[in-house]
Each structure stands twice: as C-alpha cells, then as structure tokens.
Amino acid sequence: MSKTYNLTTPLSVDDVTQLKAGDIVYLSGIIYTARDAAHKKLIDLLDAGEQLPFDIEGSVIYFVGPTPPKPGDPIGSAGPTTSYRMDSYSPRLINEKKLRGMIGKGKRNQAVIDACVQSKAIYFGATGGAGALLARQIKSAEVIAYPELGPEAIRRLEVVDFPLTVINDTYGQDLYQIGRAQYEVK
Amino acid sequence: MREIKYEDIVKSIRDCIIFSGTNLPKDAYAKMQEAHEKEKSPVAKEVLRQLLENADIAKNEDKPLCQDTGLAVFFVKVGEDLKILGGSLKQAINEGAELGYREGYFRASTCHWDTRANLKDEIGYNLPAVIHFDLVAGDELEIEYAAKGGGSENVSRATVLAPAAGRAGIVAFVKEVVSNAGPNPCPPLTVGVGIGGTFEKAAISSKHALFRELGSKNEDPVLDSMEQELKEELNKLGIGAMGMGGTQTVFGVHIEKNPCHIASLPVSVNVQCHSSRHTKIKF
Ligand code: SF4
Numbered sequence: 001m002s003k004t005y006n007l008t009t010p011l012s013v014d015d016v017t018q019l020k021a022g023d024i025v026y027l028s029g030i031i032y033t034a035r036d037a038a039h040k041k042l043i044d045l046l047d048a049g050e051q052l053p054f055d056i057e058g059s060v061i062y063f064v065g066p067t068p069p070k071p072g073d074p075i076g077s078a079g080p081t082t083s084y085r086m087d088s089y090s091p092r093l094i095n096e097k098k099l100r101g102m103i104g105k106g107k108r109n110q111a112v113i114d115a116c117v118q119s120k121a122i123y124f125g126a127t128g129g130a131g132a133l134l135a136r137q138i139k140s141a142e143v144i145a146y147p148e149l150g151p152e153a154i155r156r157l158e159v160v161d162f163p164l165t166v167i168n169d170t171y172g173q174d175l176y177q178i179g180r181a182q183y184e185v186k
Numbered sequence: 187m188r189e190i191k192y193e194d195i196v197k198s199i200r201d202c203i204i205f206s207g208t209n210l211p212k213d214a215y216a217k218m219q220e221a222h223e224k225e226k227s228p229v230a231k232e233v234l235r236q237l238l239e240n241a242d243i244a245k246n247e248d249k250p251l252c253q254d255t256g257l258a259v260f261f262v263k264v265g266e267d268l269k270i271l272g273g274s275l276k277q278a279i280n281e282g283a284e285l286g287y288r289e290g291y292f293r294a295s296t297c298h299w300d301t302r303a304n305l306k307d308e309i310g311y312n313l314p315a316v317i318h319f320d321l322v323a324g325d326e327l328e329i330e331y332a333a334k335g336g337g338s339e340n341v342s343r344a345t346v347l348a349p350a351a352g353r354a355g356i357v358a359f360v361k362e363v364v365s366n367a368g369p370n371p372c373p374p375l376t377v378g379v380g381i382g383g384t385f386e387k388a389a390i391s392s393k394h395a396l397f398r399e400l401g402s403k404n405e406d407p408v409l410d411s412m413e414q415e416l417k418e419e420l421n422k423l424g425i426g427a428m429g430m431g432g433t434q435t436v437f438g439v440h441i442e443k444n445p446c447h448i449a450s451l452p453v454s455v456n457v458q459c460h461s462s463r464h465t466k467i468k469f
Contacts, residue, residue, distance in 0.1 A: 128459070131254075
C-alpha cells in the first residue's frame, strides 16, 4: 500500500531508502532546476574537475523550464518536462556527486534506475501539465547559473509541500511498470 | 470581394492564444471529469484531481495551464474572394502569435535545430508559427489554432504500410505508438490518426484530426467503429493518467482519411496530451 511522507531537503540516505515506488511525498525546502542544456554544462564542469554552481550532495534537481513570471509572481507555470533527455547525464551526478533526487515525468533508462539503487537516489514524478498548480507550491525562485539559457537557466527554488509520487526507488522498482501491469487487460 | 483588416486578424490571434493557453476547452474538461469519476487506480485518480484543479487555477488566475505553451500551429482556410487590407495573412498570423505568446507570459520555445539557441531575438518570440493554408472557394476565413507541446509531439509517428495490412495493420500501429509512448506524452491522450494520401498528407491529417470536438462521432461509420475499437484497446493498455497505471489512458481517438495511391497505405499518429489547447476562430 502506498504511504505518504513529508520530507525536507537536503535529503539523507535514510530519507530516501524508506521510500517505495508509488509512495506520495510532499517535499519542502530548496530544490534546483535544470534541463538538458544546463545538465550538459554541469557535466562539462565535472569533466574539467571544476566546482558545480550549487551544492549537489543531498539535493534534488527539478527538470523544468518555466514560463516567464507575471509581475509580482516568483515564477510562471512550472510543471515537469520529459526526463529521458537527462538520462545520459543523471547517473554521474548521482554516483559522483550524491544527487539524492530528481523530479520529472516519463520513463528513465536502466542506467538511471541502476544509479538510483547503487548510490541511493529517487526519481520522483510530478504531474505533467499541472504547471499552474505546481507553481503555487513554489515560494521563491532565483536564477543562480546560466542566465543566457533563459527558461533553461539553473534556478534555486524554495518549495513548500510540493506534491510528488515515487517512480523509481532505491530498490530498482519502477512505478510505470508496476502500475501498468496492475491495470493492463490482456 | 470581402475585406478583412490586417490589425483585426493580429488582435484576434493574440487574444485567442492567450485565452487558449489558460482555459482548458470545455470538451477536454468534461472528459477529464469523466475520467476522474471512472478511474479505478487511486494514484491516477489523484493525478486527474490535480489536473482538474490545475485547470481551475489557470482559468481563475490567467496562468498558463502548462509551462510548455508549445509551438503555435495553425490550420487556415482562406477563401479565394477574400482580401486582407494592410498586409499579408501569413504576416498577420505570425505577428498575432508573437504578441500572444509575449503578452500572455508564455514560453518562447523555438530554437535552432543544431545549436539549440533560442530564436526569440533572431526570428521573433516563439516564431515562426507552423501554418497550414488551405485555399477554398468563397470569401470565408477560418483559423484553427493549437499549442503543441514537445512531450506529445516527440512520441508521434508516421509510417507507410503495405495495402494488405489494412484496418488490422492500422490498429496495430496505433497501439504500438501509444504503448511505446507510455507515460511520456502526459496521458490521458487524444490520439489523432491520419490515413491515406501521401506520407506528409497523412501526418497533417493526423494533426488536424485533433481539432474535432472530444466526444463527437466520426461521420464515416467505418472510421467511427475503428475509433471505438481503438479507444477500448488503448484503455486496456493500463497506462493511466501520467502513466502511473490506470484504466483511463485516452479521452478519444480521432481519425481523418484521404484517398491513397494504389500501392500504399500511409498512416500517421499524432499524439495529444491532456492539455489539449485547440481553438477555432471564424471571421
Ligand atoms: S505533454 Fe502536454 S501537458 Fe505534458 S508537459 Fe508537454 S504540453 Fe504540457
């Protein structure tokens, strides 16, 4: 049976190993945004042996490219983008830098699922296309790197009770497979 | 000869884009409610509840439904006896699109295919629009607009089957496309299918099929029965809302047909996510 948790970033190994595919998590604290263009830059920094623009250990990266904020709002609509485009980058951040969580939508490849098991990280799903609803849970947003990337810049977000579902847990389980198998009519 | 002012077209396009990006169409909202009622999986039911609430927030606060406000896609029916005063129709549509995306605080999502650099300063904010013109008799002007996001476009597929594959081959191809797409295109989906014509004609038809009102019947009885069959088969896949497993995977399947070459059976599947932003303006 699915359980519900309230967690605050940064996440510890204990925080994430208690979670199982299908659990609901309300996440609060600081999270960072990055899409493919920003991921590529982070990996280039790793290759060059340089420091990353934020402290990645225990952190959570949100795959999102928000709409521009209206005057007075911290951020525009901000739902997840499809995650497979980050598949070639995520394992290194998880294994080498102890990234503890990712938020997106859609399937991940086996390398990401394996990295989640090996180095204890979670892939969370947020509801795609719920950009207006999810933006309500974002209290502040600040561009901290690569402003030239526009919507794809790295932002530091402060979130409160951000609603998530565990898709890939630290035991190699995948909600997309489990859930589908449960309702598939052969 | 009927005349329409350039500025009037620009303004209508602008307003239509802003309205469409923040107001889920009634048919899609009704389908979402129906899916929410019928869904058996508690996880998928919660997703659908969030999506209904999202639509309410977007409407009440004038916020984009989804951060992917898409490429601007237009289907334009223009009468041969119509004159646009003060500029070209194509220019008016692009200008209206740019204004709508910019002033609605929508995202500029067009980029260079290779460098991936955003084209907002080079070509225009979220420009160019993708426009399909159709020249018709008379003096009408009808413009259909859709905001087409990347998630559902990325899983769309086209093929050319052997004629012997027939109806069964088409059904199998559509199932394969939706099954492989899984959670990625943000289900529940509307599945547009284009049959016949040439390779590109089938693809354009599959996109145009998405404009039909959800829940409406196909006028062609054979296509109507195929739509029913496909809807049932696709819901059996168990993908569910956002792919988390469930009984409600598609809102509907819409098919458009064209006559074929004697040697071929082109088929295209254009997948539409639940954020089905489609509108029509008649001038
Ligand atoms: S697939 Fe549709 S709902 Fe999902 S993120 Fe893209 S545009 Fe938004």
